[in-house]
């Protein structure tokens with residue numbers, strides 16, 4: 001019986017369990033055994049694992065987080081620790097390692113291939129959706145929905161009190177979450193790092209909203225642009241004589257990353273998992289699953305290294321047209 005290993009690595013996100021389930025169930029279907037390593041690369045180094053069978057992944061599809069736990073493991077950047085990890089993999093008779101992770105995790109996996117000729121397979125996940133080479137990464141849709149629901153609630157207060165409100169969303173250096181959330185909530189202003197707006201333009205937009213008789217405005221701010229606190233201080237200072245009222249802010253934070261995955265994430269994570277195992281069974285090696293032009297594809301794992309994915313300008317323009 002063939003054996004494969006699997007782990008989740010980097011930040012958690014909704015949909016990881018759906019993907020774990022899909023890999024295990026597909027492998028079981030084809031009579032392959034799955035070893036799940038605990039806490040990502042830490043579990044590889046410490047030989048901490050459990051055997052995952054068909055039944056062990058029952059009831060997890062709708063759950064956020066990851067049953068395999070996840071961790072950041074700095075020791076994996078050192079060859080000596082990767083060698084320990086590989087020895088553990090070899091002893092277990094594992095034929096290929098499935099890594100559900102982001103860019104960093106893919107780099108760690110790739111080094112196992114480069115140093116020890118292990119077959120490594122990457123399945124992309126990150127709420128930021130910024131992995132180069134794939135248009136979708138597990139977790140993004142749920143994060144957007146979580147942020148949208150929170151902003152809808154904030155909007156009630158914003159409208160009732162006729163305020164300008166800044167809401168900071170996640171995304172690290174990328175603006176994908178902010179862009180989609182801005183569109184989904186009808187934000188008056190969306191600020192993303194890829195297409196920066198000068199502060200005087202933001203100021204003009206707020207004043208324009210007031211002039212148009214709009215008592216309120218929501219500014220969706222990607223964390224990669226500035227902190228909401230910082231922006232609120234600057235705008236409050238610049239607009240203090242303009243009858244705008246006090247601009248308040250809210251940082252959404254980790255609520256974006258948790259909770260039950262959306263239907264889209266459950267479906268995409270399931271498809272990614274099934275596809276990864278089937279492509280492995282066809283004999284493919286060292287690839288990542290990618291979603292492009294509405295199709296699942298495999299690409300060399302290293303395609304994502306050193307490059308960043310940025311939102312296209314047309315999407316950004318939609319927000320401009322629909323807002324102010």
Ligand code: ATP
Nearest residue numbers: 010011072073076077101102103104105107108126
């Ligand atoms: P996220 O999108 O949540 O950041 P990620 O996979 O990019 O996901 P990282 O923290 O960058 O998350 O990486 C996860 C783990 O992958 C690290 O803790 C480390 O164990 C391993 N890793 C990252 N970069 C490298 C590298 N250059 N060499 C070896 N291992 C690495």
